[in-house]
Amino acid sequence: MKQEGKTMNKKRQQSEQTKARLAEAARSLFAQKGFKATSIEDIVAATGSSKGNIYYHFQSKEGLFRYLLDEWYEEWSEQWDAKQGNYTTVVDKLYGLVERLVVDDLNHPLSKAMDEFLSTELESNDVQQVVAGYMDEHLRFNRELLQEGMDKGELQQGNAEELAIILEATLMGLAEMAKRLPQADALVMHRKAIEVFLQGTLKRD
Amino acid sequence: MKQEGKTMNKKRQQSEQTKARLAEAARSLFAQKGFKATSIEDIVAATGSSKGNIYYHFQSKEGLFRYLLDEWYEEWSEQWDAKQGNYTTVVDKLYGLVERLVVDDLNHPLSKAMDEFLSTELESNDVQQVVAGYMDEHLRFNRELLQEGMDKGELQQGNAEELAIILEATLMGLAEMAKRLPQADALVMHRKAIEVFLQGTLKRD
DNA sequence: TATAATACTGAATGAACGTTCAGTATAAAT
DNA sequence: ATTTATACTGAACGTTCATTCAGTATTATA
Numbered sequence: 001m002k003q004e005g006k007t008m009n010k011k012r013q014q015s016e017q018t019k020a021r022l023a024e025a026a027r028s029l030f031a032q033k034g035f036k037a038t039s040i041e042d043i044v045a046a047t048g049s050s051k052g053n054i055y056y057h058f059q060s061k062e063g064l065f066r067y068l069l070d071e072w073y074e075e076w077s078e079q080w081d082a083k084q085g086n087y088t089t090v091v092d093k094l095y096g097l098v099e100r101l102v103v104d105d106l107n108h109p110l111s112k113a114m115d116e117f118l119s120t121e122l123e124s125n126d127v128q129q130v131v132a133g134y135m136d137e138h139l140r141f142n143r144e145l146l147q148e149g150m151d152k153g154e155l156q157q158g159n160a161e162e163l164a165i166i167l168e169a170t171l172m173g174l175a176e177m178a179k180r181l182p183q184a185d186a187l188v189m190h191r192k193a194i195e196v197f198l199q200g201t202l203k204r205d
Numbered sequence: 206m207k208q209e210g211k212t213m214n215k216k217r218q219q220s221e222q223t224k225a226r227l228a229e230a231a232r233s234l235f236a237q238k239g240f241k242a243t244s245i246e247d248i249v250a251a252t253g254s255s256k257g258n259i260y261y262h263f264q265s266k267e268g269l270f271r272y273l274l275d276e277w278y279e280e281w282s283e284q285w286d287a288k289q290g291n292y293t294t295v296v297d298k299l300y301g302l303v304e305r306l307v308v309d310d311l312n313h314p315l316s317k318a319m320d321e322f323l324s325t326e327l328e329s330n331d332v333q334q335v336v337a338g339y340m341d342e343h344l345r346f347n348r349e350l351l352q353e354g355m356d357k358g359e360l361q362q363g364n365a366e367e368l369a370i371i372l373e374a375t376l377m378g379l380a381e382m383a384k385r386l387p388q389a390d391a392l393v394m395h396r397k398a399i400e401v402f403l404q405g406t407l408k409r410d
Numbered sequence: 411t412a413t414a415a416t417a418c419t420g421a422a423t424g425a426a427c428g429t430t431c432a433g434t435a436t437a438a439a440t
Numbered sequence: 441a442t443t444t445a446t447a448c449t450g451a452a453c454g455t456t457c458a459t460t461c462a463g464t465a466t467t468a469t470a
Contacts, residue, residue, distance in 0.1 A: 011437050015447060039427060050449045052431080057447095061428065135385065146406075156408050159397075163406060165382055166375070166398045173378025177370055180337065192364075193371045200405030201351075201368060203361050216467050220417065244457060255419045257461080262417095266458065 019057045022047055027068050031109030035065060035117045065117060072110055079104060090149035091198065097145075098190035101171060106178055106186060135168070142167045155198075167197060224262045227252055232273050236314030240270060240322045270322060277315055284309060295354035296403065302350075303395035306376060311383055311391060340373070347372045360403075372402060 025046040029038040040051055040061060058064040083100065087093040105111065142164035149155035170193055178186040230251040234243040245256055245266060263269040288305065292298040310316060347369035354360035375398055383391035 009438095011446065014437095018447080040429085041427075044450095051429080052450070053448050055429070132385065149406075153408060155406050158406070162394065162397050163401065165386070165394055166379070166401050169378030169382045169394075169398065170371070170375045171378065172381055173374030173376065174371070176377055177374045180340065181370070189367065189370055189374075192367050193374065196368065196371050196402060196405070198405050198407040200401070200403050200407075201354075201360050201363070202403040202405075203358060214468095216416065219467090223417080245459085246457075249420095256459080257420070258418050260459070 015057075018049065018053070022049060022054055022057055023064070023068060023071070026064055027109060030065065030068065030113040035113045065113075068110060069114060072108065076104065090145060090152060090154050093145055094194050094198070095191060098171065098194055099187065101175065102178070102187045102190050106175055112179075138168050139164050170197060220262075223254065223258070227254060227259055227262055228269070228273060228276070231269055232314060235270065235273065235318040240318045270318070273315060274319060277313065281309070295350060295357065295359050298350055299399050299403075300396060303376065303399055304392065306380065307383070307392045307395050311380055317384075343373050344369050375402060 022043065026038070026043050029042050029046060032038075033042070040054055043049075043054060044051055054064065058067055080100070083096065087096045139161075143160045146155060146163050146167070147160040150157050150160065171190075174190055174193055178189065181189065227248065231243070231248050234247050234251060237243075238247070245259055248254075248259060249256055259269065263272060285305070288301065292301045344366075348365045351360060351368050351372070352365040355362050355365065376395075379395055379398055383394065386394065
């Protein structure tokens with residue numbers, strides 16, 4: 001038998017369904033229990049599949065988790081691109097950004113599991129590079145946005161790179177804080193933070 | 206034999222020395238390898254003591270780590286109180302605060318291990334409460350500082366509570382970022398962040 | 411010196427868990 | 441109908457690791 005690329009329909013279809021079913025159960029479990037606390041056995045119990053089958057579809061527990069993160073990122077990018085056109089001024093974009101962060105990211109089921117995964121499971125892995133990649137993208141986005149604001153005359157001229165870092169830090173920290181605050185306040189705090197970022201707190205005379 | 210409170214000198218002294226030796230080795234190992242990656246066996250190997258002895262002096266691995274965190278906190282408080290008198294204006298205090306954060310906390314050996322510990326080992330524990338306690342203290346400190354600034358007329362009147370959260374978030378996020386940035390820039394970025402917190406970024410006319 | 415409390419030892423326990431692999435079932439190709 | 445690639449099973453493996461405990465050593469008390 002030769003490899004036929006895409007056909008052999010029925011089997012491949014079932015296989016993909018199975019993979020999706022495994023991924024879905026895993027996502028749910030990782031979201032509930034976290035990465036480490038979710039065992040392969042848990043996924044077996046939730047799906048009725050077998051251990052071996054999980055390792056057939058994914059290379060390892062980490063591979064499975066990475067697969068879920070990739071799925072998330074794709075979905076995230078789509079949503080981002082969709083909302084891009086709605087804002088004109090940089091100030092609007094900043095407020096739009098934090099809204100998106102609170103609504104989409106903060107409540108995402110994998111959010112906590114990812115934090116845990118990154119803070120424990122990275123040693124010899126390339127995960128650190130992945131994080132750095134995400135962060136670079138964020139910083140690049142922030143920098144371009146702030147530069148746009150400076151060019152348009154909305155913002156003061158300044159070091160866009162440094163400000164991008166400060167903005168990213170504020171948003172990261174805020175996301176962390178928001179986990180421990182009453183849910184309803186998260187968006188308010190994020191908006192307020194943008195306000196401070198724009199206006200400052202110093203008294204003017 | 207009855208309990209004699211504090212006497213029975215020689216034995217108690219040796220015991221406390223042993224405990225300190227165990228704690229010191231553990232601190233070093235946790236700092237190097239992290240919480241999970243440091244095994245009791247590692248501490249045994251580093252001290253020449255026995256497993257049982259560690260459990261004699263500390264209740265558990267977690268108990269040992271908590272002991273180290275408590276030590277850290279005491280030392281931290283002392284240093285804080287010592288530096289308090291040097292600043293007069295709130296602006297100075299804010300810059301003094303970030304300096305202290307970068308110099309003392311950011312490079313503290315247990316800093317990473319604590320992050321890891323908090324993000325994984327908290328489930329049925331009271332650790333979450335401990336964190337909340339630390340954070341409450343930070344927020345209270347920030348709030349009082351900002352309120353002082355408002356009262357003195359240095360800062361705009363506003364919601365000190367919200368601003369305290371935003372300041373804390375910024376500093377938390379910045380600490381996180383600083384781990385991935387060239388070391389030398391950490392302090393610069395922190396100072397710049399305070400500048401933005403005070404001045405904002407918006408163009409004025 | 412006898413006794414009792416404290417300090418310490420380290421082999422044994424036991425549970426958790428990711429991963430492997432020899433083998434079976436199913437569907438596709440010849 | 442036969443062969444072959446793909447999909448799946450689950451018992452077994454191997455390792456790691458925190459924790460326990462029965463026993464020994466050391467020092468303080470009576």
